[in-house]
Amino acid sequence: MSSLYDQIYAVIARIPSGCVATYGQIALALGMPNGARTVGWAMRHCPKGLPWHRIVNAQGKSSLSAEGRDLQRALLADEGVHMDLEGRVDLKRYRWQEV
DNA sequence: TGCGTGACTTGAC
DNA sequence: CGTCAAGCCACGC
Numbered sequence: 001m002s003s004l005y006d007q008i009y010a011v012i013a014r015i016p017s018g019c020v021a022t023y024g025q026i027a028l029a030l031g032m033p034n035g036a037r038t039v040g041w042a043m044r045h046c047p048k049g050l051p052w053h054r055i056v057n058a059q060g061k062s063s064l065s066a067e068g069r070d071l072q073r074a075l076l077a078d079e080g081v082h083m084d085l086e087g088r089v090d091l092k093r094y095r096w097q098e099v
Numbered sequence: 100t101g102c103g104t105g106a107c108t109t110g111a112c
Numbered sequence: 113c114g115t116c117a118a119g120c121c122a123c124g125c
Contacts, residue, residue, distance in 0.1 A: 004122075023107050027121085034120040036107035041122060043106050055106075063106040 008042040015054045018080045021096040022058045062087030
């Protein structure tokens with residue numbers, strides 16, 4: 001089942017621990033430079049086992065609500081990624097660089 | 100088939 | 113740095 005969703009999930013699953021990626025970056029990896037919204041739409045399904053906490057918007061901020069943001073912050077902190085109380089991370093430092 | 104919606108992005112004020 | 117608007121893609125009804 002190589003649906004578009006599976007492709008998105010596969011890319012997200014490829015994100016190494018201790019790093020974060022933006023929706024646009026994932027979309028770009030799939031060949032959709034402007035498909036960031038599609039990625040977010042897919043993320044809405046939140047499959048189990050998916051490191052969704054490594055996904056942030058282009059501003060390096062969590063697009064989730066306060067609750068999700070708090071959980072994301074905890075998960076990232078566990079991976080060594082420091083996230084501000086505002087849900088903001090240093091993309092210049094933690095942004096996932098495709099290899 | 101067509102419109103509305105959404106965990107987005109970028110540029111402009 | 114904050115907010116507003118337009119553009120973009122895929123899916124549900």
